[in-house]
Amino acid sequence: MQDNKASHTAYTVLQGVVHTGSQKHTNWLVSPEKMSACLDILDSSDEGRKRLHQLRNPVLSTGLKMMQRLLLPGIAIHYVTRKKAIEDIVRADIVRGARQVVNIGAGFDTLMYELSRDRTDLTCIELDHPATAAQKRQAFAAHAPANLHLHPVDLSKTELSDALAQIPAFDPTLRTCFICEGVLMYLDSSDVERVFSAVTQATSGGVQFIFTAIPSMDSPNTNATWLLKRYLHRLGEPLCWTIEKSDITDFLAAQGYELDQVVDGHDMRRKYLSRLSDTPFHLGEFVVSCTPTQKG
Ligand SMILES: C[S@@+](CC[C@H](N)C(=O)[O-])C[C@H]1O[C@@H](n2cnc3c(N)ncnc32)[C@H](O)[C@@H]1O
Numbered sequence: 001m002q003d004n005k006a007s008h009t010a011y012t013v014l015q016g017v018v019h020t021g022s023q024k025h026t027n028w029l030v031s032p033e034k035m036s037a038c039l040d041i042l043d044s045s046d047e048g049r050k051r052l053h054q055l056r057n058p059v060l061s062t063g064l065k066m067m068q069r070l071l072l073p074g075i076a077i078h079y080v081t082r083k084k085a086i087e088d089i090v091r092a093d094i095v096r097g098a099r100q101v102v103n104i105g106a107g108f109d110t111l112m113y114e115l116s117r118d119r120t121d122l123t124c125i126e127l128d129h130p131a132t133a134a135q136k137r138q139a140f141a142a143h144a145p146a147n148l149h150l151h152p153v154d155l156s157k158t159e160l161s162d163a164l165a166q167i168p169a170f171d172p173t174l175r176t177c178f179i180c181e182g183v184l185m186y187l188d189s190s191d192v193e194r195v196f197s198a199v200t201q202a203t204s205g206g207v208q209f210i211f212t213a214i215p216s217m218d219s220p221n222t223n224a225t226w227l228l229k230r231y232l233h234r235l236g237e238p239l240c241w242t243i244e245k246s247d248i249t250d251f252l253a254a255q256g257y258e259l260d261q262v263v264d265g266h267d268m269r270r271k272y273l274s275r276l277s278d279t280p281f282h283l284g285e286f287v288v289s290c291t292p293t294q295k296g
Contacts, residue, residue, distance in 0.1 A: 006047065006135040007128075010107030013182060014038055015051045016076035017083070019064070022055060025276065029080045037110040044139035069280070071228040078282035081268040085287045086181055086210055087111055089261070093177040093208045099123065100176040100203075104160065104195065105183030106150075107132060113140065116148035123169055125149045127160075156191070160198035175205040182285070185214050188240045196255040200292040207292055209257065214285045216242040222284030245286055252290050263287040 018038050021030030030038075042048035054060040068075055090101060090111065099122060103112050106126035116124040124145075128136070130152035137150050144150070149170075153163040164170050178199050184192050199209050215221045217228070221244065243251055249259050263271075265283035273279065 004131055006045065006132040007107055009182070009186075010128075010132050011047055011051055013079050014041060014048075014108040015055065015064075016079040018042065018052070019055055019061075019076045020080045026077060026080075026279075029077070029084075029272070033114060034110050037113050038108070041108045041110070041136065041139040045135055048135075048139075070225060071231055072224050072282050072284075074223075074280035075282045077273070077276075077279060078265065078268070078285065081272045081281075082181070082212060082263075082285060082287055083109065083111065084272050085263040085268055086179060086212075089208075089210050089263075089287070089289045090115070090177050090179065094119065094122065097206075098175045098177040098208065099205075100125070100171060100174040102127070102164070102170070102176060102178050102202075104178060104180040105129075105155070106136075106179075107182070108136060109181065111179075112148055113145075116145040120145070120147055123147055123149070123171065123174070125151060125167060125170055127151050127153050127155070127163055129154055155187075155195075160195055161201060164198070164202055171205075172203045173205050174203060175207075176203045177208045177210065178202070180209070180211040181287075182212055184211055185239050185241050192241045193255060196257065200256055208260070208289065209291070210287065210289045212285050212287050213241075213243050213245075213248070214239070215244045219244060219284075221245065223282060224284050248288055252288075253293075256293055257290040258293050260289040260291060262289075 017030060018035065020026045021035040021038070042052045054064055101112065101115060101122060102125045103109065104127050106112060106128050112124040112126050115122055124147055126149070133150050133152035149167060151163065151167050155163070180195065184195065199207055217224055245262055245264055248262060252259050264286040265281060269281055273281065
């Protein structure tokens, strides 16, 4: 991460969502509310406006599409479908009684914003690196719901448990759904293990933990290209922690968790993209939902 700049990859995910929501054949995948929140965020910074310009200018947007094909074919639509998979699991957990949702490394994702508007009884907390959190605060300054809390923290310097303890809105007795989407792969494995341990101990009210993970670049289970690895290194956000889907159950057991479900690219495609069966789609990153086997 660069200390003084909002996350480049967070902008890239947001740009992918807006791109998907702007194309005739995929716009039904992004709700008008989500699209409007995404545009508000992009419109609130120089980098965001640059990303919007890239999408709206025909020459630049053709360049973006070519870059996507070279680095990670079908990644923009993957961002949208993985967000749908996560939202479905979070909403199901709210029905089961979750009263608090914490998004770790939320970037410019809009789910917490949407949930906090839908459910005023829900506490929605986002944690992100200070530069990214500040940018998002600015974007939502005029219309952030009172139950949405954006908290700046550098998780490479502050333990997740300490960060949560500093958030007045965080209630350690409530059943809580934690999200960590598109983040763990940027941490080294000891930091990843610390996140799992902190989540287990965060609340006495029960935990659901939803995260995404990727296999290594050399895996037959990803269609990421070697160019992507070099590109992420250049951005200062290199990939560190990778895992195969087949190793998830053992990994979770070692962290004191049990698996609820894994939603991989094939599942996402079947569930959300049956109308678009021949569209290029990123296979690699998958969504995992799990619960601690015992309270911390
Ligand atoms: C690829 S983006 C994903 C954003 C969002 N979760 C999504 O999927 O749309 C990675 C996010 O992790 C955050 N992040 C990376 N390193 C961090 C750190 N040391 N402390 C806090 N957040 C960090 C970045 O700021 C960025 O928002």
